Amino acid sequence: MIIDAHHHFWTADYAWLADPALAPIRRDYTLSDLRPLLRAAGVDRTVLVEGGLGASSETTSFLALASSAPEIAGVVGWASLTSPSLGAQLERHRAEPGGRLLVGIRDQVQGEDDTFLDRPDVREGLAVVASAGLVNELVVRASQLPSVARAIASLPSSTFVLDHLGKPPIAGGDLASWVSSMRPVAALPNVVTKVSGLVTEASWSSWKPADLAPYVDAAVSLFGPRRLMWGSDWPVVELASSYPQIKSVITDVLGGSDPDVFGGTAIRTYHLEIM
Structure with missing residues (x-):
């Protein structure tokens, strides 16, 4: 069972896609686009992650879609960690069509300052998500990793x-500082991280597998395969690569299709019901 633990859908009008650099992916991406890629890459199930719309309506629509799409084994929805009605919002999503497939919540922490996760109201939001039995999913910049460890x-x-290995500075080649920031995170037993989104942290036009390898190797050393999961980060990956290429590259860098990285960790972490 091969699981892609991180992909998105969106429409061309998402505000963040207005950045001129993102023109190559400024279009609608749907399940119909993804299905042939899954078949070609030999991927059986996926986890659909919020795509940056910043609206509960996106989570509602993703859950409804997942309820009739056997490929989608779980949904990581969006919610504001500082919302005073966060608990009620999670209850509403759970009661919606496909609500049983809600496995986690992600806010756009990467757009906040480096100490956002230290705020009492944010910590309270994280606790609300946890009390609902959901995973707290974090997308952050590398500079936010110290606050990630504290949270x-x-x-x-x-x-x-932790998405995308905490977005290491691959293009800048600063492996040592990233490892130093990741070590306290990896020392905590209640966190896993995704081997995803790495190619877009490298040079989009000139990256090589050897650019990614030191970061993947370090992640294996820090976390071990049972706390790593692979995600395509499609369609963001299309800025620098393709779905089949990135799966092949990460498989090669890891030295094979590790059953934990490519499935087992996602099943355990998100409590996926795989039929």
């Missing part, structure tokens, strides 16, 4: 997922 340590009963 994870403050909620030992919550499961955290």
Whole structure:
């Protein structure tokens, strides 16, 4: 069972796609676009992650879609961690069509300052997500990793997922500083991380597998395969690569299709019901 633990859908009018550099992916991406890629890459199931719209309506529509799409085993929805009605919002999503497929919540922490996760209201939001039995998913910049470690340590009963290996500075080649920031995160047992989104942290036009390898190798050393999961980060990946290419490259860098990285970790972490 091969699982893509991180992909998106969106429409061309998402505000963040207005950046001129993102013109190559400024179009609608749907399940119909993804299905042939899954078949070609031999991927059986996926986890659909919020795409930056910043609206609960996106989560509602994703859950409804997943309820009739056997490929989608789970949905990581969006919610504001500082919303005073966060708990009620999660209850509403759980009651919606496909609500049983809600496995996690992700806010756009990468757009906030480096100490956002230290705020009491944000910590309270993380606790609300955890109390609902959902994974706290974090998309952050590398400079936010120290606050990530503090937040994870403050909620030992919550499961955290760190997207994209914390967005290491691959294009700049600063492996040492990233490893130093990741080590305290990896020391915490209630977090796993995704081997995803790496190619767009490298040079989009000139990256090589050898550019990604030191970061993947370090992640294996820090977390071990049972705390790593692969995600395509499609369609963002199309800025620098393709779905089949990135799966092949990461497989090669890892030295094979590890059953935990390519499925087992996602099943355990998100409690996916795989038929």
